[in-house]
Amino acid sequence: MARPFLLGLTGSIGMGKSTTAAMFAEAGAALWDADAAVHRLYAPGGAAVPAVAALVPGASAGGAVDRAQLRAALARDPGLLARLEAAVHPLVAADRAAFLAAAERAGQPVVVLDVPLLYETGGERGMDATVVVSAPAEVQRARVLARPGMTAAQLDAILARQMPDAEKRRRATWVIETTTPEVARAAVGRIMDEIAARRVSGHA
Numbered sequence: 736m737a738r739p740f741l742l743g744l745t746g747s748i749g750m751g752k753s754t755t756a757a758m759f760a761e762a763g764a765a766l767w768d769a770d771a772a773v774h775r776l777y778a779p780g781g782a783a784v785p786a787v788a789a790l791v792p793g794a795s796a797g798g799a800v801d802r803a804q805l806r807a808a809l810a811r812d813p814g815l816l817a818r819l820e821a822a823v824h825p826l827v828a829a830d831r832a833a834f835l836a837a838a839e840r841a842g843q844p845v846v847v848l849d850v851p852l853l854y855e856t857g858g859e860r861g862m863d864a865t866v867v868v869s870a871p872a873e874v875q876r877a878r879v880l881a882r883p884g885m886t887a888a889q890l891d892a893i894l895a896r897q898m899p900d901a902e903k904r905r906r907a908t909w910v911i912e913t914t915t916p917e918v919a920r921a922a923v924g925r926i927m928d929e930i931a932a933r934r935v936s937g938h939a
Contacts, residue, residue, distance in 0.1 A: 739765065739838050739846040740930050741861065745853035746868035747897050748890070749879035751913030755868045756849045758923040764845040765838045772830040776823065777802065786822040790815065845930055854898050854906055864908035866926065869900055874914065 744759070746752040760766040776783035777800035787805065788795040794804040809815050831848065838846050847866075850858050859865050870878075879890050904910050911922040 737844075737934070739835070739843050740934060741835075741863045742845060742847045742926075742930070743853045743859055743862035743865040744847050744849045744868070745851060745865065745903065747875065747900050747903070748893050749875040750868045750870050750900070751878075751919065752849065752851070752868045754916070755866075755911055755913060755919050755923065756847060758920050759845075759847045759927070762923055762927045764847045764927065765834075765841075765843045766847050766849060767831055767834045768849040769827060769831075769851065770849075772827050773823065776826050776830065782826050782829075783823050786826070787819070790818055790822060844934060845927065852897070854903055859906065864930075865906065866909045866911055867900075867903045867907035868911045868913050868919070869904055870913045872900070875900075 742759075742764070744752065744756055746755075756766055756768065773783075775781055777787070779798040781799065784795055784798060784800055787800045791805060791808045794801050794808055796804075805819075809819070835846060848858075848862070850856075853859055853862075853865065876887075876890065879885055880887065909922070909926050911919050911926075913919045
C-alpha cells in the first residue's frame with residue numbers, strides 16, 4: 736500500500752491557516768493539526784498532564800492542564816519553555832505518528848499536517864511538499880487586531896518569534912493567497928489536483 740503524500744501547511748498568525756486547512760479537509764485530505772494535538776494532550780486524562788504537573792506544580796486541575804496557570808508560570812520563568820517543549824514534543828510526535836499510521840491503513844492519499852512553526856522547527860524535512868498561506872501585511876494586522884483582547888504590542892511580539900512571511904514564501908512548494916475564500920479554495924483545488932497527478936506519475 737502506498738503511503739500518503741505528506742503536505743506540510745503553515746503560515747504566520749492571521750494569514751488564514753485554519754480556514755485553509757479546513758478547505759483541504761473538504762477537498763478530501765486527512766488533516767492533522769499540531770495545536771489540536773496539544774489540546775488533546777492537555778485535556779482531562781491527556782498524556783501530557785503528568786509531565787506538565789511535574790514541571791509546574793499547580794498547573795493541573797481536574798486531571799487537565801490549567802493553561803492560565805501554565806502561561807503565568809512561563810511568564811515568570813523564561814527557561815521553562817525549553818523544558819516544557821522537551822517534555823511535550825515527543826508526545827505530539829507520537830500523536831502524529833499514530834495519525835499517519837491510521838491514514839496509511841485507511842489508504843488515505845493525502846495527509847495535510849497543520850504545523851504553525853513548521854519551518855522554525857525544521858519540520859519541513861519530513862514532508863513531501865509544503866504550503867504557506869499568506870496575505871498582505873495590512874490584511875494580516877487587521878485580522879489579528881480584530882481578535883478580542885489583542886493589542887499591537889502583542890502582535891509584534893508574536894511576529895518577532897515567527898519566521899518572516901517572505902522567507903516562508905521563498906521556502907514553500909506552493910503559496911496560497913487568502914485575500915478571499917474563493918481565491919484560497921481555488922488554490923487548494925489546484926494543489927490537490929497536482930498532488931494526484933504526481934502520485935499517478937510516480938513523482939510524489
